[in-house]
Amino acid sequence: MKKLIGLFFKSCFLFVMLQGAAFANYEINEAWSTDNRSQIKVECSSYTNVCKQLCNNQKVCVLKNSTCKDCISTGVKMTYLFSSFGKDLNSNDDEVSIYEFVDFLINDTFIAFSPNNIYNQFDSAQSDALAERFKVMCPNKFKTPIAFFKIENRVLDIQNARYVTCGDSVYRLELKSSLLE
């Protein structure tokens, strides 16, 4: 009986700890519209003004995730892109101001990739392995990072890698290979 009571209190303690650990003031995730278009959803707690600055809403902003012309393919560029996450494409531990990232979201056209992105034609069968490589980009070990690229005229240039979001931290994303230079 004593063991059961101890176990109960331990579970309560763990529950409280996990509840605390789950708190973030803003979280950035990929979401899908009713017509299956990829969107970037920024959700804010009541203790931050980030959403207000981004879209003048206190709680949530839904942003268009752009498309690119030649992205649904198994060509060299997309194959290289998806094999580079967590390897040639990495964060370099360079934490970025949330205000810089908000400026980017407001002023630039971007495309964002998560591990289960529809553009991943290359190794969709190995999505777990890709998810693991995505995690490598987050120094804070966040589970569902999103990589952001600036695009111009709907053309994706891998060298235009900009940021990776890791929960409520944002890191600069860099291409470390000179293969495509």
Added chain:
Amino acid sequence: MKKALVFTFLVGLSSHTFAADKCQVKSVFNMVAFGSDYVKGKNLNANGSIASGNNIQLLNSEIQNSDCRALSSNGNVTVNDSRINGSIESFGKLVINKTEVKGQVRSPNKIELRDSSVGIVVSPKGSTLVNSTRERWWTSSLINSIDLNKFRNDVASESKKFAAQPKSENLKLIVYKENLTLSLKNKDNVVSLNSDQLAKIKNLEIRGDVEQTLVINVTGETIALDQNVIDISGDIEPFNIVWNFHQAKSVVISETSDQVLGVPGRILAPNANVKLENALVSGGIYAKSIDFNVAGENNSSKLREIKYLDK
């Protein structure tokens, strides 16, 4: 029957003890505002206990501190056109005009009530009632006082102690245009800014977790926080953030009231007059003197005692 009486006595005793514990002011930092010289407020909305080593003047204000001490003063207290949810104690002259006090009013001197309603009057000299109501009058001279002189010294020594701390080596400062992110790396973190740097910051983000503390030492005699947006991210609690204006003689915090937390944290300014103009502070202010909303007829300032965020 005997058992029932004992039970009733114990329940009564425990609730009394609980109430006393709840209302105990063990430290100046149990209060939401302390001005060693004076506290003046107009259009102030405060949640927590306010105290002064000398006088308190309030006009058109609302103070919420349930059944505990709302206002404590070593000097005179004058309250006009206000609502006080809590008790008031004054060692000087206590004048209450067009005000509802849900609690006790206590003073060793005669208390003046005009067009007001109060709970219990505690004074050996009674009260002058003009068009006013009181529920009861106790002639006790017992004032449940707190050591406001000690609080003045506590604020000064705490500020001095923080100012002497060296800045943290690995605290990360991320600057982007007029925006600054402080990313905390240690358990206890100290950063130093000067008043000019602080004035130029448009957005400040403090990034830390629940166990981390931050002291922001700001040098300079004149401090202005005007429309600055201050965000906190991660689990850091407002009560663990200290703004130490140790050299300041004047601190003005203005136009922050439409923000979520306004200025989160405890403001220490032992030698300064702190003015809030249409501003919100979520934490506390401990200063030489405090003026709430001295400018602007239609403005109001808010002071919230937030120790732990509601997550």
